[in-house]
Amino acid sequence: MSKVVLITGASSGIGKSIATYLHTKNYKVYGTSRNPSTVEVPFSMVALDVTKTETIQQAIATIIRQEGKIDVVVNNAGKGITGPIEDTPTDEMRSNFETNFFGVIEVIKAVLPQMRQQQSGLIINTTSIAGYMGLPFRGIYSASKGALELVTEALSMEVKSFGIKVVNVAPGDFATNIAAGRFHTPVYEHSAYKKTYAENLALMDAHVDSGRNPMVMAKAVCQIIESNQPKIHYKVGAFMEKFSIVLKRILPDKVYEKLLMNHYKL
Template identity: 85%
Template sequence: MSKVVLITGASSGIGKSIASYLHTKNYKVYGTSRNPQNVSVPFSMVALDVTCPESIQKAVEEVVTKEGKLDVLINNAGKGITGPIEDTPTDEMRANFETNFFGAIEVMKAVLPTMRTQKSGLIINTTSIAGYMGLPFRGIYSASKGALELVTEALSMEVKQFGIRVVNAAPGDFATNIAAGRYHTPVFEESAYKEKYAENLALMDEHVDSGKDPIIMAKVIEQIIEAKNPKIHYKIGAFMEKFSIVLKRALPDKVYEKLLMNHYKL
């Protein structure tokens, strides 16, 4: 029987690419979106808002009722956020964590009872290479994805006894429309960070525009699904993006900070 895959945030970007690719590989794919009726894709869609536990529960129940099982959850729904920490509204910080961190946890909590009953299941959390380091003007995004990385590690140990595997896939920059969906703290005229933040906003968009093809991410996700004993951490991106994590572990803090500051022209 085909594996049943539920992937959140599948209406655009990396999520849509992953879902479309897995669909061509004969997985039974259910993507989610807050408004699935507005999405045209080759795979099935269900309504799900990761900030609403009732919506999550209803979507999971719909898939399990139709298919009788749920083999894979890909926790992909997420939002970007940029801005100097001092200038970014705290409410926007909380909203970002509600989607990127607490939303992902709520979806995991909703699928775990079914996976425990099956004595099998795989959860893949889409985090980010940015979650391995505090990036200037992206600190809240880095924090939300870094927090999900640590929860992935903890949950992996908690549920292994039930035959459930939990891993994370951390992408670097991919050519998607993620920049359009970010919350951008305005470049305030009176801000002490005005010039440097404006320069870095342009740099961030440039990185996304020149990013890799999302199909690379999709193929790695398939490899994770088919692996008999998957790793806990996967980094997917350009060599220098992945190497930056190695450098952080190897270099003194101040040296690594200087490298980042030079990169971001600070």
């Protein structure tokens, strides 16, 4: 039987690429979207909003009723946020964590009983290379993804005895529509960060526009699924994006901070 794969946030971007690629590899794919009726894709779609627990439970119950199992969950749904910490509304910070962190945990909680019953399962959490370092004007996004990295490590140990594997995959910049869906703190006229934030906002969008093809992520996720002994941490991105994580481990804090500040012209 084909493996049954649930992918959150599959209506566009990386999630859609992963779902489409796995569909071509004969996996039984269920993508999710808040409004699946508006999405045209070759795989099955179910309604799910990671910030609404009842929709998560309904979606997973539907898949189990139709397939009798869920082999893989790819927690891909997420959203970006930019802005100086001082200028960013705290409610928007909480909203970002509700999607990028707590929403993922709710999906995991809903699927674990079925995977325990099966004595098998794979959970793949999509984090970010930004989650390995605090990036200026992306601090909240970095924090939400960094928190998910650590929870993945803890959960991996908690569920291993049930035959369940938990990993994360951290993408770098990919050419998607994530910039359009971000919450951008406005560049306030009287902000102390007006000039530097405006410059970095343009730089962030340029990085996404020149990013890699999201199909690279799709193929990486497929390799993780097909691995008998997957690692806990995966990074998928350009050489310098991945090397930046290595530099953070080996360089003194102040030296690494200076490198980042020079890169972001601060």
